[in-house]
Amino acid sequence: MSTETAKGLRQPKRANEALFRTLGVEPVPDDKKVAEAVRHLDEFRQKLRSFVVIMENCVKCGLCAENCHTYLGTKDPNNIPAGRADLIRKAYKRYFTPQGRLFGPLVGAEELTLETLEKWYSYFYQCSECRRCSHTCPFGLDTAEITMVGRQILFWLGIGPQLHTATAGAILKTGNHMGLTKAGIIDTLEFLAEEIEEDYEGLKVDLPVDKPESDILYVPSSADFMLNPNTLKGAGMFFKWVGANWTISSRITEAGNFGYLMDQTRIQREMVTRLYEECTKLGIKKIVWGECGHGWRATKMYVRTYSDLPGVETIPLTHIHDEAAALIESGQLKLDPTRNSKRITLHDPCNYVRACGHCDQMRVIMRAVTTNFVEMTPNRERNFCCGGGSGILFDDPAMYEYRILASNKKAEQVRETGAEVLCAPCSICKAQLYPMVKEHKLGVEVVGLIDLVGHALVFPEE
Amino acid sequence: MEQFVGQIMPYFTVAIFLGGVTWRIWRWMIPRIVHNITLSPFPGTWTAAVTWWVWQIAIFWNILKFDRALWIGAFPFHAALIAIIGGHLMGIYTLGLQFHMIAPLLVTADLSVWLSDLLGTTMGLVFLVALLYLLYRRFTVEKVRAISSTSDFLHLFLLLGIAGLGNYMRLAPDAHMTYLEARTFLTGLFTFNPVALPHNAFFMWHFLLVQCLMIIFPFSKLMHVFGFFWMRWMVNRPYKEWAPGMPGAKVQLSK
Ligand code: HEM
Ligand code: SF4
Numbered sequence: 001m002s003t004e005t006a007k008g009l010r011q012p013k014r015a016n017e018a019l020f021r022t023l024g025v026e027p028v029p030d031d032k033k034v035a036e037a038v039r040h041l042d043e044f045r046q047k048l049r050s051f052v053v054i055m056e057n058c059v060k061c062g063l064c065a066e067n068c069h070t071y072l073g074t075k076d077p078n079n080i081p082a083g084r085a086d087l088i089r090k091a092y093k094r095y096f097t098p099q100g101r102l103f104g105p106l107v108g109a110e111e112l113t114l115e116t117l118e119k120w121y122s123y124f125y126q127c128s129e130c131r132r133c134s135h136t137c138p139f140g141l142d143t144a145e146i147t148m149v150g151r152q153i154l155f156w157l158g159i160g161p162q163l164h165t166a167t168a169g170a171i172l173k174t175g176n177h178m179g180l181t182k183a184g185i186i187d188t189l190e191f192l193a194e195e196i197e198e199d200y201e202g203l204k205v206d207l208p209v210d211k212p213e214s215d216i217l218y219v220p221s222s223a224d225f226m227l228n229p230n231t232l233k234g235a236g237m238f239f240k241w242v243g244a245n246w247t248i249s250s251r252i253t254e255a256g257n258f259g260y261l262m263d264q265t266r267i268q269r270e271m272v273t274r275l276y277e278e279c280t281k282l283g284i285k286k287i288v289w290g291e292c293g294h295g296w297r298a299t300k301m302y303v304r305t306y307s308d309l310p311g312v313e314t315i316p317l318t319h320i321h322d323e324a325a326a327l328i329e330s331g332q333l334k335l336d337p338t339r340n341s342k343r344i345t346l347h348d349p350c351n352y353v354r355a356c357g358h359c360d361q362m363r364v365i366m367r368a369v370t371t372n373f374v375e376m377t378p379n380r381e382r383n384f385c386c387g388g389g390s391g392i393l394f395d396d397p398a399m400y401e402y403r404i405l406a407s408n409k410k411a412e413q414v415r416e417t418g419a420e421v422l423c424a425p426c427s428i429c430k431a432q433l434y435p436m437v438k439e440h441k442l443g444v445e446v447v448g449l450i451d452l453v454g455h456a457l458v459f460p461e462e
Numbered sequence: 463m464e465q466f467v468g469q470i471m472p473y474f475t476v477a478i479f480l481g482g483v484t485w486r487i488w489r490w491m492i493p494r495i496v497h498n499i500t501l502s503p504f505p506g507t508w509t510a511a512v513t514w515w516v517w518q519i520a521i522f523w524n525i526l527k528f529d530r531a532l533w534i535g536a537f538p539f540h541a542a543l544i545a546i547i548g549g550h551l552m553g554i555y556t557l558g559l560q561f562h563m564i565a566p567l568l569v570t571a572d573l574s575v576w577l578s579d580l581l582g583t584t585m586g587l588v589f590l591v592a593l594l595y596l597l598y599r600r601f602t603v604e605k606v607r608a609i610s611s612t613s614d615f616l617h618l619f620l621l622l623g624i625a626g627l628g629n630y631m632r633l634a635p636d637a638h639m640t641y642l643e644a645r646t647f648l649t650g651l652f653t654f655n656p657v658a659l660p661h662n663a664f665f666m667w668h669f670l671l672v673q674c675l676m677i678i679f680p681f682s683k684l685m686h687v688f689g690f691f692w693m694r695w696m697v698n699r700p701y702k703e704w705a706p707g708m709p710g711a712k713v714q715l716s717k
């Protein structure tokens with residue numbers, strides 16, 4: 001396997017072969033890669049309708065170009081959504097259409113080569129699967145679907161970034177991305193409970209783990225244990241306020257799903273299976289999801305077709321924002337918005353607004369818990385990606401530079417609002433926005449949304 | 463040559479066109495919609511979803527909203543194209559009396575023919591200009607050229623040829639064709655009694671190029687006409703949400 005970065009291509013650091021073997025994948029030798037890739041394409045062609053329809057219906061109008069932040073940031077034609085899809089479409093035409101077999105390059109058909117596979121690795125890991133192309137395309141053609149096919153095939157060939165592959169490995173071991181053990185989880189939560197007690201005048205909040213006979217299973221992002229503790233605290237305070245009988249499970253302490261981002265079969269299914277197994281074990285009546293964009297999509301939109309367990313049809317599934325917004329709208333939460341009085345703007349996580357119908361609830365909450373909320377433009381389902389979507393949070397120099405370029409548009413949007421605080425209720429957005437704020441010298445604070453709820457909640461004792 | 467183009471080839475053309483389109487759509491139907499990939503905001507009902515599709519087609523809403531410069535070309539292009547296809551069917555079949563037949567009290571027979579000519583000429587010119595604009599754009603706008611292959615240009619040249627010849631026949635007196643001549647010829651084809659092509663080289667070429675277009679159609683991006691519906695069927699459909707409310711909590715949602 002070639003491990004060196006192909007010439008002139010921006011590529012993230014690769015996972016080694018041993019790591020792939022722990023995930024059940026034997027890396028394919030170079031001389032077999034192309035044939036294997038074509039075989040997989042053929043399978044997808046017969047299995048996945050979105051793939052075929054997208055492959056066969058692009059009119060090359062170019063509308064999607066300036067609607068994709070990656071092209072805006074790099075001006076690289078392979079980052080035009082249609083250009084990115086063409087990395088597969090050219091081979092698709094060559095092998096699976098009569099016009100491509102007969103006329104080749106005249107109709108844009110091309111043999112698949114190792115060099116093209118190198119380009120797949122580069123450009124499918126620059127796409128953030130944000131679906132803005134699909135939202136804007138006259139036909140709704142969704143290049144994120146093509147990126148997913150590309151990443152999946154690369155995974156089966158034994159090609160993938162260290163970041164994603166190692167994270168996927170952590171899932172199989174611990175059920176979360178950060179590799180947190182049960183002891184570590186309990187430790188952190190105890191520490192956070194103490195912090196709440198200190199910061200909120202002795203407020204005692206229980207942050208239970210694997211508590212049997214619980215009604216609610218809360219699934220936080222594992223990044224919240226390290227990078228965004230206020231989000232965890234906010235959720236804990238919210239559950240305390242409403243008096244929920246809730247728990248976190250140590251076997252699925254992960255709202256995200258890196259399986260969805262590179263291996264939508266084995267690894268994505270592992271998370272779904274764990275989720276419903278835990279529900280049965282802990283007597284769960286409802287699942288409430290934490291702040292994570294891709295993870296919420298991977299769950300809300302995919303569990304029905306991925307779970308092998310019957311719970312998927314009987315155990316309701318909502319996002320913590322759904323719950324908070326519903327209580328706010330019915331006037332039942334007591335909140336003091338003056339505690340969040342700085343000028344604040346909201347970054348709409350792509351997966352929420354374009355794939356999960358999750359948009360108004362954030363505004364209901366925002367208006368109830370802050371006093372100085374300004375929208376950025378464009379917003380809601382037209383919003384641009386932060387540049388880190390689909391976990392492309394690489395820190396090797398070339399890719400780090402790319403991340404900053406890909407966040408140009410976002411930085412410009414945030415600057416225009418003049419906000420002091422940037423609310424981004426998604427772990428990957430947060431992880432991307434911290435460096436964006438630094439490199440673009442925006443000087444804003446990045447927070448989650450449920451953090452603000454926790455901070456604004458007025459407890460009876462107070 | 464004339465006999466082949468006018469009396470034999472059309473049957474092959476139509477067979478390839480219909481067979482090809484069916485085959486392509488057949489291939490889209492073999493794979494399944496594996497996951498729910500609908501785009502949000504989700505339409506509440508199927509009626510709302512279909513209304514959204516129709517809205518998209520009626521004014522090319524996405525193009526208008528996200529790429530004004532494309533809309534200026536693409537919308538008149540398509541509007542004129544639909545008008546032209548309709549005009550060919552109705553104008554030739556009724557010999558220009560279509561408006562008289564629709565509203566006999568309002569439109570006299572003469573007025574109908576006059577309207578038909580006027581509309582035909584206008585739409586033909588609009589189509590040509592829009593086409594030139596799209597072609598110019600494909601050559602000059604870097605992002606569009608970067609994703610184009612030779613065939614993307616050739617389609618446009620082919621359309622340019624068809625439209626150019628069509629307009630020439632309308633506007634140049636020596637090349638003019640009457641509706642009746644066209645109808646006689648087409649009636650022959652439709653009733654499987656093909657008659658000779660009218661003696662007009664421009665018409666022969668117009669007719670030949672249209673057949674080329676129909677042959678290419680199923681094997682090209684022109685299938686987007688159908689693809690639109692197949693894609694929208696996947697990405698714009700209703701979705702049913704779970705209701706909020708936390709079982710067992712002290713604070714219960716008041717209804
Ligand atoms: C359903 C909605 C439709 C949409 C959104 C749509 C959109 C488009 C777009 C964006 C282009 C590219 C223009 C360019 O070259 O830059 C195009 C080209 C074209 N469309 Fe459509 N179209 C639709 C339906 C139709 C229909 C019904 C027809 C014919 C009856 C048609 C025929 C064509 C033709 C002939 C071209 C030129 C192809 C080329 O550039 O080679 N389209 N369309
Ligand atoms: S907007 Fe859609 S049809 Fe146009 S080039 Fe992009 S993917 Fe193709």
Ligand code: SF4
Nearest residue numbers: 068127128130131133
């Ligand atoms: S999903 Fe987002 S990043 Fe990927 S091609 Fe589409 S717009 Fe660009």
